Amino acid sequence: MQWKKLGKEPCSVARAVSVIGDRWTLLVLRDCFLGVRRFEAFENRLRIPRPVLADRLRKLVRSEVLKKTLYEKRPARYEYRLTEKGLDLYPVIMALVHWGDVHMAPGGRPLLHRHSCGHRFDPVMVCSQCETELKAREVTVAPGPGGRQNPRKPPKIAGFSSPRPRS
Amino acid sequence: MQWKKLGKEPCSVARAVSVIGDRWTLLVLRDCFLGVRRFEAFENRLRIPRPVLADRLRKLVRSEVLKKTLYEKRPARYEYRLTEKGLDLYPVIMALVHWGDVHMAPGGRPLLHRHSCGHRFDPVMVCSQCETELKAREVTVAPGPGGRQNPRKPPKIAGFSSPRPRS
């Protein structure tokens, strides 16, 4: 699959991944949420190759996750800031942080988070209806209005994503 | 930066990304949460090159996100299942799904989710202390016990991630 086509898959994960499913991109976004805005600041913090950083920032701007704004004329200087669409990625980043904190931080958390309610906290994902914590086993899925027009058939029926040829 | 070293960065996002920050890996995990378990099933659903799939599954097993279990002897057949550590990635996947639903699904959601409470729902990330929805602007960070021993100094001080040489 080419990554161009990934964004057109009838799956929200695939579409999201087509925009942010890249290691450098996720690290760039982490830094955005920490307040980093300038090309050089990203470069110094991440030790990312410049061409890659330029490419990722360009793509994030194109997909409207970041916007590039002039913060100084003469000499022209730009900064990259999260849009509303970009800010909406906060749960993704926090979910990653929390998973890393729980499973990959044997020496303790690298960073502590404090909420405006005054306490240190963990991010918890809950059901918008009953407000209890979401567990994978308690969720079922069904096709929605944006699903594929021509749904895949079970493997028995010929034509299910062309079985690989045998000699 | 080599990806080997990324897992050792004093940042939970970096560590999480070193395990799952890859496009195919995220799509494999999506399918895991949809109940896919077998090599061929992943291959058919994702149209992923076999060597890449084998590599990603191997890495996920090594990092204990999946476990490979024999579900049939003679002929030997295996399946890949989420471990507890893997199940804990559910908020990451749901956060991606929801972002994709909101920002990348002009024709409606490809998939609807129903919670065991009986309702269709959205996943919402809340503060574990006050239970209100988390907003990036309402969170501050501070160094934690697992932070770097030798913290980076502000750029003014020499040695801040070696400034690139000039001609």
Add this chain to the structure above:
DNA sequence: AAGAGTGCGTTTGAAAAATGAACCCGTCAA
């Protein structure tokens, strides 16, 4: 006026990774 520094990139070749096709292996059923 010369030279150095800054911010933000692009170009260039070499190294690493992804890709598609083919191949392999143990088992079973016809």
Add this chain to the structure above:
DNA sequence: TTGACGGGTTCATTTTTCAAACGCACTCTT
């Protein structure tokens, strides 16, 4: 004994990534 199935590996080619160098427009210092 031929073929199918599940689950991979090998191989050659294309695509990405990388580090280093280069470019440019401006400003600051001497």
